[in-house]
Amino acid sequence: MSGHAAIVGGGVIGGGWAARFLLAGWDVRVFDPDPEAARKIGEVLENARRSLPGLSDSPLPAEGVLQLCDTLEEAVAGAAWVQESVPERLELKHKVYAAIEAAVGPDVLIGSSTSGFTPSDLQAGAVEPGRIVVTHPFNPVYLLPLVELVASPASTPDQVARARAVIDGIGMYPLHIRQEIDAHLADRLLEAVWREALWLVSDGVATTAEIDDAIRYGFGIRWAQMGLFETYRIAGGEAGMKHFMAQFGPALKWPWTKLMDVPAFTDDLVDLIAGQSDAQSGHMGIRELERMRDDNLVAMMRALKPRDWGAGAILNAQDRAQGAAAGLPRTADAVTDPAAPVITVRRAVPVDWLDYNGHMTEARYLQAFADASDRFMEIIGCDQAYIASGGSFFTAETHIRHLDEARLAEVIELRTRVLGGGGKKMHLWHEIWCGTRLLATGEHVLIHVSLETRRPAPMPAQMAAVLDRFVTAQAGLPLPEGAGRFVGQPR
Amino acid sequence: MSGHAAIVGGGVIGGGWAARFLLAGWDVRVFDPDPEAARKIGEVLENARRSLPGLSDSPLPAEGVLQLCDTLEEAVAGAAWVQESVPERLELKHKVYAAIEAAVGPDVLIGSSTSGFTPSDLQAGAVEPGRIVVTHPFNPVYLLPLVELVASPASTPDQVARARAVIDGIGMYPLHIRQEIDAHLADRLLEAVWREALWLVSDGVATTAEIDDAIRYGFGIRWAQMGLFETYRIAGGEAGMKHFMAQFGPALKWPWTKLMDVPAFTDDLVDLIAGQSDAQSGHMGIRELERMRDDNLVAMMRALKPRDWGAGAILNAQDRAQGAAAGLPRTADAVTDPAAPVITVRRAVPVDWLDYNGHMTEARYLQAFADASDRFMEIIGCDQAYIASGGSFFTAETHIRHLDEARLAEVIELRTRVLGGGGKKMHLWHEIWCGTRLLATGEHVLIHVSLETRRPAPMPAQMAAVLDRFVTAQAGLPLPEGAGRFVGQPR
Secondary structure, eight states, X not given: OOSEXXXXXXXXXXXXXXXXXXXXXXXXXXXXXXXXXXXHHHHHHHHHHHXXXXXXXXXXXXXXXXXXXXXXXXXXXXXXXXXXOOOSOHHHHHHHXXXXXXXXXXXXXXXXXXXXXXXXXXXXXOSSGGGEEEEEEOSSTTTOOEEEEEOOTTSOHHHHHHHXXXXXXXXXXXXXXXXXXXXXXXXXXXXXXXXXXXXXXXXXXXXXXHHHHHIIIIIHHXXXXXXXHHHHHXXXXXXXXXXXXXXXXXXXXXXXXXXOOOOOOOHHHHHHHHHHHHXXXXXXXXXXXXXXXXXXXXXXXXXXXXXXXXXXHHHHHHHXXXXXXXXXXXXXXXXXXXXXXXXXXXXXXXXXXXXXXSSBOHHHHHHHHHHHHHXXXXXXXXXXXXXXXTEEEEEEEEEXXXXXXXXXXXXXXEEEEEEEEXXXXXXXXXXXXXXXXXXXXXXXXXXXXXXXXOXXXXXXXXXXXXXXXXXXXXXXXXXXXXXXXXXXXXX | OOSEEEEEXXXXXXXXXXXXXXXXXXXXXXXXXXXXXXXXXXXXXXXXXXXXXXXXXXXXXXXXXXXXXXXXXHHHTTEEEEEEOOOSOHHHHHHHHHHHHHHSOTTOEEEEOOSSOOHHHHHTTOSSGGGEEEEEEOSSTTTOOEEEEEOOTTSOHHHHXXXXXXXXXXXXXXXXXXXXXXXXXXXXXXXXXXXXXXXHHHTTSOOHHHHHHHIIIIIHHHHTTSOHHHHHHHHTGGGHHHHHHHHHGGGGGSSSSSOOOOOOOOHHHHHHHHHHHHHHHTTSOHHHXXXXXXXXXXXXXXXXXXXXXXXXXXXXXXHHHHHHHXXXXXXXXXXXXXXXXXXXXXXXOOGGGBOTTSSBOHHHHHHHHHHXXXXXXXXXXXXXXXXXXXXXXXXXXXXXXXXXXXXXXXXXXXXXXXXXXXXTEEEEEEEEEETTEEEEEEEEEEEEEETTTOSBOOOOHHHHHHHHHHHHHHTTSOOOTTTTOXXXXXX
């Protein structure tokens, strides 16, 4: 594709489009009369630069060049694609299209970010109506893949295919909606929820926070991976989609929403939906769908834990309650025998720790070892408060021996010994046990650092004293088998 | 809490409750007249046992004892909690409550899984009406945290508090809904979407699969972590929630849904919602909320990649296209110089690879090394098809040296050398580079195994021959600095 992407309207949506195109390697020219446009686009771009590149497991192409233009003509001249994201006023959009058409060649496509207008609405009065299509993205545009692509009969199949290729080429998902209706597809669903939610707040049934919790702790997590119909297909269980429809069809006549204009629940509608559901998901059995759903839910909810957010925050609270109940020590005083290995971690193997070999994957062994190191750091006083004050430990060196396998949901236990330490250094030895089986050993040297200089620094006297208690108490223990080994050393 | 949980009705929902209670350590007695009940509950329990334990970072208590009972009386006698999940027919539920009340003490609470009935509906005719509350869960009950807790004025604050404590104690989130309405909170939103979706299918606008894609590639992912209002607060940007309302308020009058009975869009309603939104999210600025949202979205979408599902499948397709474009070799023939280190991975550091020290966390170094090993395995012929045929490599031993830090979104490159190999063994050396900085080295011995016996087995002759090409070509290179070291060895 030669030519740049022209972005007309540089708000949250236009800025998101600019970021998508730039990070996909396109040059981008933006026109927005807002004097704040440069700052606003810069902020969106900064967000995109920190989050989008890591979504991919391969590097993005070199970023394109961004240029803010003083006139619309300058932005669109020579463009290979024009994306319009101006406010939702039809007469304004018509004016903008007229100016664009005057400045570009006849085969340049114009995508509109409109939430509500149909392509036919937008095309009224255009010189080349077919070049104007709806390409409606979702915020944040630089992360969410969905773009609703809607064309009127005025667009040729070739124009639609070219629009699809552009969207696809910048890493987004063009969902081609075959029929023009106000608000396309997703926003119709969103508008229905919005109207119902306004009723709930307006009637004093719930607050905005309660409604949000009802979404993000329940069906919202489901919808991140399967939509409405596939979810209900599973809910129908072995009896299938028809069973589900039969069970919940009558609810259409009940006052379960204030939005009461409902379609006729005929056998034809049931057959239509059941048939489409078969075409969509029939290649997988219900058990298979259930496990796919469950693995997705576990992985996504666990993905929210590190930021202590949403369902992840609920899991963390539960973990804290269970961790205390499991009796693992969090302070040196809670360690009853400093001469014995300290149990630092006890947990089940989650689905997102498995690999294609059907067992816990090697990187998660190091995660378990790192969690054990974190817990031992906490025990000697390097806890969250201490880290926030500017000191921490960085791992300098690690040696892992894999001796046996761990399977899904097996409970593993980490036992930690101190092989040495003091000054800037701590030498730890972890073993992962599953019942009576030793799965792996990890030997680690950690260096105490200043988080300001990122350089080694002696640990504080208090921490050194606590560490020394363990070093001294364990000095008499025999060296563990496998310590001090190098990779490939004969046994 | 002494006493067991009695589960009356053992379908998908009742079975899910049984699994939740059992895995939280409760004994459970189930009554369901369905002759298939034991099999169905067993299947739900099997799903729960593989997915729920790993959600937690600490082990669950010992599983309780499950007993299937022949009569309702046997199931509920001596129970500390009764959960009713029978079909949604009010007269049936009343009959069940009468039987339960005859068999349990006056202070035993009965939670109902009803989707639609209010507590007052359920309590009609009860001896102790206040003991009956709505505790409405979401499928899969053993994973999703949300439980809608609704009481009528007949329930005392103590009864509500006890119900809340039970839900909370089994790791779920009791959302207390303060006002009784048909279908509570979440199902009102779901019903609005369901009705609109039925229109869309019925009118031929979209298929079930297209509607599901419109959900799971767009707003569904957002809703897994922030709900409707918090998401729109961000969309309002710096101008805030009132600005968003002003922008989209007029849409209430437009035909954006077939469900047209809408609340009056008054200043009072705008103030009510803006105020509630401030109370909910006002402690975080818009930039802070944006970054939280972005980090959540990245982590969740990446969590879907290993199963090639939903938004994760879109990312994988994009990766394949970019990987090819980035020119990394996937076959031995594509390696131009087998005597030089092979570039096996090139990628950006994603947000979910960072830790509390603000840099790429140690376990992700091993993941990068493991990805490099996977790619090198593929190059010598151990690809997905070969692994599916029953052979693979397991890592036996690893040595990592951390030399420098990697920050968010920096691009890292893995360079792989072969230090030896043949028969059952492969000895690899990986280096992680970021521009001209060497971040870490990884030394690994991998063993070729049979996935059937899980034991070492010689690699096939063809694979050994390809590996030997690299071993021979690289034999003349000097040993990398740091190879053959043990942990803590003086330099």
